[in-house]
Amino acid sequence: EAGVAQSPRYKIIEKRQSVAFWCNPISGHATLYWYQQILGQGPKLLIQFQNNGVVDDSQLPKDRFSAERLKGVDSTLKIQPAKLEDSAVYLCASSHGSEQYFGPGTRLTVT
Amino acid sequence: EDQVTxxxxxxxxxxxxxxxxxxxxTVSGLRGLFWYRQDPGKGPxxxxxxxxxxxxxxxxxxxxTLTKKESFLHITAPKPEDSATYLCAVQADGSAxxxxxxSGTQLTVLP
Known part of the structure; x- marks a missing residue:
């Protein structure tokens, strides 16, 4: 069974630029999550989708972050404009039941 | 607010x-407690x-193992390949x- 796919794996941008991350969940998983993981910390949930609807985006900085999940499969997370403090690993996870399965993440560096 | 230390x-x-x-x-009601392993540059x-x-x-x-207030991850006769960061997470009753x-425990096993 293929795992969660994410791209790109690495991205370096300057502050105030925009960036987008892509995620393809495990086939058949209706629930998709985006997490932010700052170095030395555990992942922090940004947004949760059930099929193509948003379940929870309470911790998403909506002035600069946006996410969508068209057709209930792939998802994109966008940051515009980026700040220095957005430097982190962005993890996508999917689930069918309680256990969440994570992708390899995208390491974002904002200079 | 749920907290994990x-x-x-x-x-x-x-x-x-x-x-x-x-x-x-600390959680209002525990639905589940999860352990993950995270290697450098990879998702949990x-x-x-x-x-x-x-x-x-x-x-x-x-x-x-799990009690009402904490969980332990016991590692018996570890090997160098067990070196990783081990993350604990909670899922609350009534949550989505x-x-x-x-924040994880970074384990290093020396040969």
């Missing part, structure tokens, strides 16, 4: 030297889910299955 932050062991990692949690890898106090689960050299993570 892991200790120690870092642990160095000699190969074969058994030890335990601690995860203390699911290890165990525990649902009720007294429950234990084992996988190779790892055994996870979001995970709240601790």
């Amino acid at each position: 892991q200790s120690p932050e870092a642990l160095r062991l000699q190969e074969g030297e058994s030890s335990s990692l601690n995860c203390s949690y 890898e699911f290890l165990f889910t525990l649902y009720s106090a007294g429950e234990e689960k084992e996988k190779e050299r790892l055994k996870a 299955r979001q995970l709240t993570f601790g």
Whole structure:
């Protein structure tokens, strides 16, 4: 069974630029999550989708972050404009039941 | 607010030297407690889910246990390939299955 796919794996941008991350969940998983993981910390949930609807985006900085999940499969997370403090690993996870399965993440560096 | 505290932050062991990692949690009602392993540059890898106090689960050299306030990950006769960051997370009753993570314990097993 293929795992969660994410791209790109690495991205370096300057502050105030925009960036987008892509995620393809495990086939058949209706629930998709985006997490932010700052170095030395555990992942922090940004947004949760059930099929193509948003379940929870309470911790998403909506002035600069946006996410969508068209057709209930792939998802994109966008940051515009980026700040220095957005430097982190962005993890996508999917689930069918309680256990969440994570992708390899995208390491974002904002200079 | 759900909280997860892991200790120690870092642990160095000699190969074969058994030890335990601690995860203390505060949650209004526990649906499940999860252990993940994270290698550098990779996403978290699911290890165990525990649902009720007294429950234990084992996988190779790892055994996870759960009480009403904390969970332990016991590592018996570790090998260098067990070196990783171990993350603990809780899922609360009534939540949409979001995970709240601790900051992890970075384990290094020396040959």
